[in-house]
Amino acid sequence: MKFVGAQEWVPSRGGLPSLETALPACRGCDLWEEAEQVVPGDGPAKARMMLVGEQPGDVEDKEGRVFVGPAGRLLDKALAEAGIARDDVYVTNAVKHFRFERRGKRRIHKTPAVSHIIACGPWLTRELQIVKPSLVVVLGSVAARSLLGTTFRVTQHRGEPVELPDGTAAVATVHPSSVVRSEEYRRDFGLFVDDLRAAAALLE
Template identity: 55%
Template sequence: MAKKPAPDETAAPLVPRAGGVDALREAAAGCRACELWERGTQTVFGAGPQGARIVFVGEQPGNEEDLAGAPFVGPSGKLLDQGLEAAGIDRSLAYVTNVVKHFKWEPRGKRRIHAKPNAREIAACRPWLDAELAAVKPLAVVCLGATAAQALLGRGFRVTQSRGELLERTGLAPWVMATVHPSSVLRAPDDESRRRERARFFEDLAKLAPLVRR
């Protein structure tokens, strides 16, 4: 049985120093830096070209991503793809990943319901994200939702206050933007709200188009 991680352990010792994204993905498959591996079906690492212009960072894989072993393949991923297409951004220019690489869930009948990762789990997984950004070297990083934004931009960052703004944060990438997670658009309470939130989300993504065309 695998040893339980100590509170101060992270994935840092597992991160390979060379080999790029492929080497990172292979190493992350056996990550046990926090307890989430015990519940997730598998590690869900980032996907996309190593030379991607934009890295999109979400919170964690969902149920469909956990089963498929790939990020943003469910409804949220489809909405993201639609937004990129509407903005005229080639999907092949994007790399998608999450702050946490295992699905955290709670049982509800026969369903597995998303549970928000805690600070310990986010910190344990952070070395993988840092290594992905170092390997890809994107022009822009887009934080999808509050968990991703606060993990990368600080706990005091508020998406509601700075949504859609292109920020110069050279520690991460030349440009950083925070917007809502596409799952929040899909959870809007009625059709009109979903149409409105979808339009706002697409407007945020459209601001990235001039960057990738340079």
């Protein structure tokens, strides 16, 4: 399916409140049809650090807030361990609606297609333009595809300083949901915290 993309719905002027107001009207792809609601980013308008995840999950879709489900709780814990205050960072997703498949009464996460990532790209681009972070933390492969291209591999470059195409400093790591599901939780949580500490060190 060919999507028109979000560009015509993204306001070219105004700050984060203008984005949040405009988001619910977006019809750039088909995800709005099944999702409960769009989930905007959250955090200070001039945060020095921006964290970019994949998409809202089931809890986020119901509550309309970013990173408040199991992955969000783990992210909060990891940020605290790394000495990063959640209130100081701007947190958002590469895709703003929840993509899922139904299994009985449950809604099971389904990875956004490349077409969804591309269609939603203008929203993320505008967030970057408004916030102007000194550093972007890329959480997982979907965010990496959106920000760093199709050839970038998080597993090969996690924790390393890289640059976005516009020159903004960045660090890539796994998505916190992968740590939630890990059979080696203690190890993988520690590695995730290490990556966040590496990101924080770049701001010092």
